[in-house]
Amino acid sequence: MELWYTEEHTDYAKFSTKVKKHLYSEKSPFQQVDVIDTYEYGKILTLDGLVMVTEKDEFIYHDMITHVAMATNPDIKRVLVIGGGDGGTVRELTRYSTIEKIDMVEIDELVVKASKEFLPITSNKLDDERVTLYFEDGIKFVEDKENQYDLIIVDSTDPIGPGEGLFTREFYRNCFKALTENGILVNQNESPYYERDAKAMIRATGKLKDIFPTVEVYQFHMPTYPSGHWLFGFASKKLHPIKDFDADRWNSLNLKTKYYNTDIHVGAFALPTYVKEMIENGTK
Amino acid sequence: MELWYTEEHTDYAKFSTKVKKHLYSEKSPFQQVDVIDTYEYGKILTLDGLVMVTEKDEFIYHDMITHVAMATNPDIKRVLVIGGGDGGTVRELTRYSTIEKIDMVEIDELVVKASKEFLPITSNKLDDERVTLYFEDGIKFVEDKENQYDLIIVDSTDPIGPGEGLFTREFYRNCFKALTENGILVNQNESPYYERDAKAMIRATGKLKDIFPTVEVYQFHMPTYPSGHWLFGFASKKLHPIKDFDADRWNSLNLKTKYYNTDIHVGAFALPTYVKEMIENGTK
The missing domain is CATH 3.40.50.150 (Vaccinia Virus protein VP39)
Incomplete structure (x- = not known):
């Protein structure tokens, strides 16, 4: 199975990257917190489904x-x-x-x-x-x-x-x-x-x-x-x-x-x- | 029906944008030439499926x-x-x-x-x-x-x-x-x-x-x-x-x-x- 993470940059434009593994997923009182491991960017931290930090950049x-x-x-x-x-x-x-x-x-x-x-x-x-x-x-x-x-x-x-x-x-x-x-x-x-x-x-x-x-x-x-x-x-x-x-x-x-x-x-x-x-x- | 154009930026990362209309598609002796009209970027010229020019940027x-x-x-x-x-x-x-x-x-x-x-x-x-x-x-x-x-x-x-x-x-x-x-x-x-x-x-x-x-x-x-x-x-x-x-x-x-x-x-x-x-x- 191929996993892809997708972020909507606008209603009409989106960015996707291939995922090795979904490492972490928790809902805090404030937001949804996820960590994925990806082929292109290494590990990525997302909040409410938006990229915050990637190991690559x-x-x-x-x-x-x-x-x-x-x-x-x-x-x-x-x-x-x-x-x-x-x-x-x-x-x-x-x-x-x-x-x-x-x-x-x-x-x-x-x-x-x-x-x-x-x-x-x-x-x-x-x-x-x-x-x-x-x-x-x-x-x-x-x-x-x-x-x-x-x-x-x-x-x-x-x-x-x-x-x-x-x-x-x-x-x-x-x-x-x-x-x-x-x-x-x-x-x-x-x-x-x-x-x-x-x-x-x-x-x-x-x-x-x-x-x-x-x-x-x-x-x-x-x-x-x-x-x-x-x-x-x-x-x-x-x-x-x-x-x-x-x-x-x-x-x-x-x-x-x-x-x-x-x-x-x-x-x-x-x-x-x-x-x-x-x-x-x-x-x- | 929703049309989306997708470009692979690398093997593991891609960019997609929603298409209003596929306006033009011809194969020349050199490459595939397409023009799409999009919601986010206006008209886009692609060659061999890669964005060359968009009206927006x-x-x-x-x-x-x-x-x-x-x-x-x-x-x-x-x-x-x-x-x-x-x-x-x-x-x-x-x-x-x-x-x-x-x-x-x-x-x-x-x-x-x-x-x-x-x-x-x-x-x-x-x-x-x-x-x-x-x-x-x-x-x-x-x-x-x-x-x-x-x-x-x-x-x-x-x-x-x-x-x-x-x-x-x-x-x-x-x-x-x-x-x-x-x-x-x-x-x-x-x-x-x-x-x-x-x-x-x-x-x-x-x-x-x-x-x-x-x-x-x-x-x-x-x-x-x-x-x-x-x-x-x-x-x-x-x-x-x-x-x-x-x-x-x-x-x-x-x-x-x-x-x-x-x-x-x-x-x-x-x-x-x-x-x-x-x-x-x-x-x-």
């Missing part, structure tokens, strides 16, 4: 969600990760000896459990002594925090289901408050290509612009996400990701990365004209 | 295959396009009033015929008076040309079937000879992500490096191609795509483009570390 996502902010401000010491239950974002952060504290707030303990069992590639640093795991709602977690984090990374799912509240104005306002003077917020910001994703990106970016003085969007090639064209947001109280970025300083750290480098740091902020216009105009 | 491919070279050398006057039967590359070239002559050599007249009938969006400038169409083998066409073109664009299919000879050392050598002193060659250069595509890219780039003093690879987001991460090669006898590039001069032309801009010109050459390493090492 997780390095791209996790490089780009961490190193852009860390290279903009290598003095970051205290980091909050919201979501990111697979552990890949924390893994990249732990490579910086300058980071003293990483709080990770994942609403769904089952995601961490499944990742620890089947995806050591991403979860193998969750036991780092600087890491504290909170199985709580990230929205509530930031409500009472003030001036505590140099970097907040919103490593969320799409703005449907448990991820929805992580795309709201109130949440972003609480993040602003929780950040230190030089604070940076990096948020999973969907894709510019398919209409529903683009609308979510435009809305989220507009809200951030109402709150943070600096808001930029940067892109990367994520083959297993819809369209392969994916975006993160970079918002800061004070720092600009290009003007305040010192390539030599990051390069002197000698971190080996498979996707990120200091040229791509700059190149990632060079958006296609149609994407720039969507963000500027606030409409697709 | 053709602007990305055609912007990036023409404007990078044209912005590096705005004095380009004589251009040869090999392949590109849909006409989109020629359409972008005709926007430059400085170009005096465009020869397009397409081996398969049926591709042009189908494009003229169903894809006016790409083919509507093939009748420009500066354009001469040759329905011939591009490999033979360049054999006896010397010092004739300022720019050669190899707008080819994959290196399987009729496109195969457009990835050979001998063909690139003949292109070198056919180019003028400042000549630039831009070639469709596959993707770095899936193994077969990456191997083709590495081989082609290696061959070009044996012939041209300057060879660079640049990337763009092409959602309907496998992985969405696509590459073109830039080879030149004399010009460097960044060092010899004058952003102000191109911007003064006031060409409206949906993907290309002078920031993305530079950003596109900032490749992920794993891609740079594949090219430098010559292996995947």
Whole structure:
């Protein structure tokens, strides 16, 4: 028997990949959690049937969600990760000896459990002594925090289901408050290509612009996400990701990365004209 | 009845999109030519069952295959396009009033015929008076040309079937000879992500490096191609795509483009570390 996993990228476009084995399937109070082993992408973690992480290309996502902010401000010491239950974002952060504290707030303990069992590639640093795991709602977690984090990374799912509240104005306002003077917020910001994703990106970016003085969007090639064209947001109280970025300083750290480098740091902020216009105009 | 078009991106990964109508299907002496109308991407031209052009994202491919070279050398006057039967590359070239002559050599007249009938969006400038169409083998066409073109664009299919000879050392050598002193060659250069595509890219780039003093690879987001991460090669006898590039001069032309801009010109050459390493090492 042939098993294929299929994800609907839109109502009219879908992506399928051949499955070796369905390794894990559990329903948490928040979502359906599955792990499959595939021929093309290695193991894949899906939430509510959508690809979150694959062994083959997780390095791209996790490089780009961490190193852009860390290279903009290598003095970051205290980091909050919201979501990111697979552990890949924390893994990249732990490579910086300058980071003293990483709080990770994942609403769904089952995601961490499944990742620890089947995806050591991403979860193998969750036991780092600087890491504290909170199985709580990230929205509530930031409500009472003030001036505590140099970097907040919103490593969320799409703005449907448990991820929805992580795309709201109130949440972003609480993040602003929780950040230190030089604070940076990096948020999973969907894709510019398919209409529903683009609308979510435009809305989220507009809200951030109402709150943070600096808001930029940067892109990367994520083959297993819809369209392969994916975006993160970079918002800061004070720092600009290009003007305040010192390539030599990051390069002197000698971190080996498979996707990120200091040229791509700059190149990632060079958006296609149609994407720039969507963000500027606030409409697709 | 629901019709879906499916393309196999690898043996284990496929992409499907819902079809409104199968508009055209003919077998030429070279390949199977089809046009479908789809809900997500508008009309799509396929050759041997592989997506070549969609109405939704053709602007990305055609912007990036023409404007990078044209912005590096705005004095380009004589251009040869090999392949590109849909006409989109020629359409972008005709926007430059400085170009005096465009020869397009397409081996398969049926591709042009189908494009003229169903894809006016790409083919509507093939009748420009500066354009001469040759329905011939591009490999033979360049054999006896010397010092004739300022720019050669190899707008080819994959290196399987009729496109195969457009990835050979001998063909690139003949292109070198056919180019003028400042000549630039831009070639469709596959993707770095899936193994077969990456191997083709590495081989082609290696061959070009044996012939041209300057060879660079640049990337763009092409959602309907496998992985969405696509590459073109830039080879030149004399010009460097960044060092010899004058952003102000191109911007003064006031060409409206949906993907290309002078920031993305530079950003596109900032490749992920794993891609740079594949090219430098010559292996995947």
